[in-house]
Amino acid sequence: MDLTTLIGMLAAACTTFAFFPQAYKIYKTKRTQDLSVPMYVIFSIGILLWLIYGIIINNLPIICANAITFIFCVYILAMMVKNKGEIK
Amino acid sequence: MDLTTLIGMLAAACTTFAFFPQAYKIYKTKRTQDLSVPMYVIFSIGILLWLIYGIIINNLPIICANAITFIFCVYILAMMVKNKGEIK
Numbered sequence: 001m002d003l004t005t006l007i008g009m010l011a012a013a014c015t016t017f018a019f020f021p022q023a024y025k026i027y028k029t030k031r032t033q034d035l036s037v038p039m040y041v042i043f044s045i046g047i048l049l050w051l052i053y054g055i056i057i058n059n060l061p062i063i064c065a066n067a068i069t070f071i072f073c074v075y076i077l078a079m080m081v082k083n084k085g086e087i088k
Numbered sequence: 089m090d091l092t093t094l095i096g097m098l099a100a101a102c103t104t105f106a107f108f109p110q111a112y113k114i115y116k117t118k119r120t121q122d123l124s125v126p127m128y129v130i131f132s133i134g135i136l137l138w139l140i141y142g143i144i145i146n147n148l149p150i151i152c153a154n155a156i157t158f159i160f161c162v163y164i165l166a167m168m169v170k171n172k173g174e175i176k
Contacts, residue, residue, distance in 0.1 A: 008141045014134025021126035034122035038109035046102025053096045 009061070016065045019072035032080045040080065044073040097149070104153045107160035120168045128168065132161040 001009075026032055047070045054062030089097075114120055135158045142150030 004141065004144050007137055007144065011134050011137035011141055014130050014137060016134075018127045018131035018134060021130070022124040025122070025124045025127075029122065031122045034113070034117065034119045036110035036113045039106045039113075042102050042109070043106035046099050046104075046106060049095055049099035049102060053092065053099050056092050056095065 012061060012065045016069050019069055019076070023072045023075050026076060026079045030079070030083070032076070032083045035076070035080060037077075037080055037084075040073055040077045044070065044077060047073055100149060100153045104157050107157055107164070111160045111163050114164060114167045118167070118171070120164070120171045123164070123168060125165075125168055125172075128161055128165045132158065132165060135161055 022035075047066050050062060050066040051070060054060075054066060110123075135154050138150060138154040139158060142148075142154060
């Protein structure tokens with residue numbers, strides 16, 4: 001593997017698994033008040049589009065990275081919706 | 089432009105500008121308590137690596153998207169550090 005590919009893979013790993021500590025924090029604290037709902041809605045749509053793009057061009061790294069990120073985002077969004085319901 | 093490229097560009101636009109509502113929310117509320125510091129540290133490293141990757145392969149969309157996202161992430165991280173300082 002050349003250095004460029006390695007940098008790309010490291011980049012993808014970072015932007016994918018970065019959402020794990022946020023999801024874990026929400027799991028522990030049950031708090032989502034300071035998080036932006038529009039951010040996670042727009043971001044999830046973006047990730048879903050990346051996933052479709054990856055499937056069309058048949059690129060496994062794009063598919064895998066975005067599938068994992070999508071799971072984290074859906075969890076974070078679900079917790080936001082749950083918290084909004086409880087606030088009301 | 090074909091449909092595949094359009095989907096890719098829409099995906100990039102969503103995952104880039106998704107951070108704007110989060111940055112704006114922090115600007116308005118000055119609150120970052122529920123946000124995960126490790127998430128934004130890892131994510132910013134990832135975005136920086138994407139930027140380097142984009143420069144190496146000379147891909148303007150990758151460079152532009154990640155440069156914008158990086159600015160949002162640095163602002164969010166800076167506000168987190170500022171808030172941590174104030175809590176102490």
